[in-house]
Amino acid sequence: MHSIVSRINNTSAFLSSCLMALLAAIALSSFAFTAQPQGDLAISSIKVVSSNARRYPNKKQDMAFVHFNITADLTPLFHWNTKQLFLYLEAEYANAQGVKNEVVIWDRIVRRKEDAFIKFAGKNKYMFRDISSSFKNVPPANYSLKYNVMPYVGMLTTGEAARTSEPVAFPPTQSRL
Template identity: 45%
Template sequence: MHTSFQRLNNISALATTVIITLLSLVSLTTFLIPANLDPGSLKVDHLNVLLGRSNYDRSAKAREFAFVKYDLVADMSPLFNWNTKQVFVYLVADYSTPKYPENRVVVWDRIIRGSKFAKINIADGKQKYEFKEITDSFKDVSATFSLHYQVQPWVGALTGGEVVRTEAIKLPPAQRRVHS
């Protein structure tokens, strides 16, 4: 006869095997459910470059900061299904300089926790984070802006993609000195 401990061990081993199998199947099905996003709309209304100092580092030398205003419309609701926990959406500026050929700056982001909050409609939006150049100058720099997303599932791997991208926009020369 089997003892109570052996029976409990067999039941827990079977339950663990069933749970792992079900979670593996759930994880695999997320790749089978396509997320067909409609292309969004992103328009950079205003792009300005000012010379100044960061609010976070008063002892730093003056450098150029870019300021962006944009209009953004996107519907992220097709990304939500029974295995979606949340979607992380972020607006990125990509640009290159002679010294650093690949630069990417996140200027805005949002966490969407449900499909009822998945429609993004921002008019005259402002950046959320500092957009500064590490070499201190945006001279002869063009940037493209794009909206990206990362889907965090309840079970499985993170997936992501790009919704919309603008054409390259030349950053204007610095206009004036800003004292912070």
């Protein structure tokens, strides 16, 4: 007949196959949830300041400080397969040479459904600089609030919760005091 070792091997192979089928069903069922979160994004002010570059003390570089207000209800994104959300504010603009840029200026991780209603007013968390060292002659930028849903099992999904209604122009550069 069969030895104890072969019976344990057969049983564990069957159980691992069942577990993989269950995980695949969970991952596929996540696509059934198509939630559209609602949000509002307003840019209250932008200030462009000229300062010394970090690595080159004799070179000037413009830095933009964006003040914004976010109100978003992300609770529809949370269901039984959602581990956490990665939420970020992105600035999309084309520089003076016409190269399209997408820059993350603020982010937050939301781990619980209770914390998924976002009401935040603040400024950019990360430095907002252009590679050309100046925001002069740069067309207006669009700002959008985007998210990544990180599930327990399955693929990451992304989406957009809010966007500014019209592009916001960069003001003239101010010298740092």
